[in-house]
Amino acid sequence: MVSKLRQDITAKSKSAGGALGGLRMTRQRKLVYDVLLDERDHPTATEVFIRSKARMSSISLATVYNCLETLSAAGLVKQVNVGRDASRYCPNLAEHAHFVCVKCExxxxxxxxxxxxVxxxxALPEGSRIDHLExxxxGLCAECNGGDKRSGKMEEQV
Amino acid sequence: MVSKLRQDITAKSKSAGGALGGLRMTRQRKLVYDVLLDERDHPTATEVFIRSKARMSSISLATVYNCLETLSAAGLVKQVNVGRDASRYCPNLAEHAHFVCVKCExxxxxxxxxxxxVxxxxALPEGSRIDHLExxxxGLCAECNGGDKRSGKMEEQV
DNA sequence: TTGATATCAAGAATTATTCTAAATAAAGAT
DNA sequence: ATCTTTATTTAGAATAATTCTTGATATCAA
Incomplete structure (x- = not known):
């Protein structure tokens, strides 16, 4: 199902096939995905909604949430959580971490x-199965870290 | 300030000293901290509230949130966030990650x-300063992973 | 084209968390 | 011990992100 939807999105086909509940490639899902690809600045759902609405005025916030959820479940998009902040979304499928600058955000x-x-x-416990890692x-990004040029050591936090 | 409060808590002294705004070691803060130390199962704020209320019926949820925030800021406690779930709290100060079993939770x-x-x-960007890492x-913990004894490889997620 | 079903849209509902304001408690000074 | 000052607590209202509900609409397969 994962690769099925991706294939269809990238191939711009009209259908995701009847398999597995029949995921459909709708205009809304395509739009939300395009919005994420167009500007890879990790927008929140609301930001995605605003950008989507500019291209399809009828789209609703609930639909944007639905699409983001569907795309995430399909593995096309990653939901990024940092602390308790609103989730952000990211179409980068390579294994990576996220770093938020507390100053410029x-x-x-x-x-x-x-x-x-990673x-x-x-020291992972023997016998367990990890299938998601975030x-x-x-901290401060290079620009905001101005004066201090050292790539400073972390504090004790984990 | 961090070490000051810890010192006072562990020493069971009555004051956190006048320095830095004068943090006070109140009954509520002590209680919340004790609750976390007593059962290290990563309770949510609401769970901490329930356990605290059993020992001090007058305590309020807002106070529990306040105390958890204070203790976290003081570095005695860590706020644990996994996905969008409610924050959990943990008095383990050693550097460590968190693993949630999706079955037994x-x-x-x-x-x-x-x-x-870590x-x-x-590949951390040159010149930036990281001061918090989570x-x-x-996945499935060893018990819930039952049959499959391999410590399975992760999926593509990050 | 048509029927079955997935999806959408709008707004209500939920949930965790934060804020507000008045009451209380702690620490130092008298 | 009492007084004063200031931090903290409390209860409830407020907020914000997200999910749920329901009827309308779009899509797919036949």
């Missing part, structure tokens, strides 16, 4: 270093 | 492997 994607694995640093960081 | 603390550092795997995992 921009959200940055942080990629893995080459040949590294799991490698954690890494969120907060 | 238990929250586990995941420690770092020896000599590993930051080491991420790592949340979801």
């Amino acid at each position: 921009k959200v940055y994607d942080i990629g893995l270093k080459c040949n590294e694995e 799991e490698s640093v954690w 890494v969120a960081m907060k | 238990k929250v586990y603390d995941i420690g770092l492997k020896c000599n590993e550092e 930051e080491s795997v991420w 790592v949340a995992m979801k």
Whole structure:
């Protein structure tokens, strides 16, 4: 189902096939997905709604939530949570963490270093199955960190 | 201020000293902290409220939120966020991640492997300062994972 | 075209959390 | 011990993000 929807979206086909409950590629879902692809600044649902509404005035906030949920479940989009802030959405499917600057509030994607694995640093319990991992960081981005050029060490927080 | 409050709590002194706005060690703060220490199962604010109310019937939910906020700001307690669920609270100050079993809903603390550092795997942007990092995992814990004994590889999610 | 079903839209409802304002309690000074 | 000042508590109202509900609409397969 995941790849089915993606295939259909990227291929701009009209249908997601009848399989698995029959996900449909609707104008709204396509629009919401396009909005995310067009400006990859990790918008909130409301921001996506505003941008979507500019292109399709009839779309509703509830629909935007529905579409974001569907796209996330389908694996096309990632829901980004940092603390208790409103969820943000991101079409970057590569494994990455998120970093929010507490000053300018921009959200940055942080990629893995080459040949590294996130799991490698954690003492995961034997026998468990991890199928979702979310890494969120907060701090000052390079621009806002102005004077201090060192890539400072973290505080004790986890 | 952080260490001041901790010192006073652990020493069971009556005051947090006049420094830095004068944090006071009140019965409510002590109680909320004790509740967290007594049962380290990552309760939500409401759960902390229920447990606290059993020992001090006059305490209010707003106060519990206040205390949890104060204790977190003081560094005695960590606020744990996994996805959009209600925040949970944890008195474990060691660097660790959180793992929530999607079946039994238990929250586990995941420690770092020896000599590993979280930051080491991420390509952090030059010049930025990270001062908070939160790592949340979801999956099936060993018990709930029953049959499959492999510590399974993660899916693509981050 | 038509029937079955998925999806949409609008607004109500829910939930966690924060805010407000008056009452209370703590710490230091008298 | 009492007084004063200021932090904190309390209860309830307010807020904000998200989910739910329901009737209308769009889409797919036949």
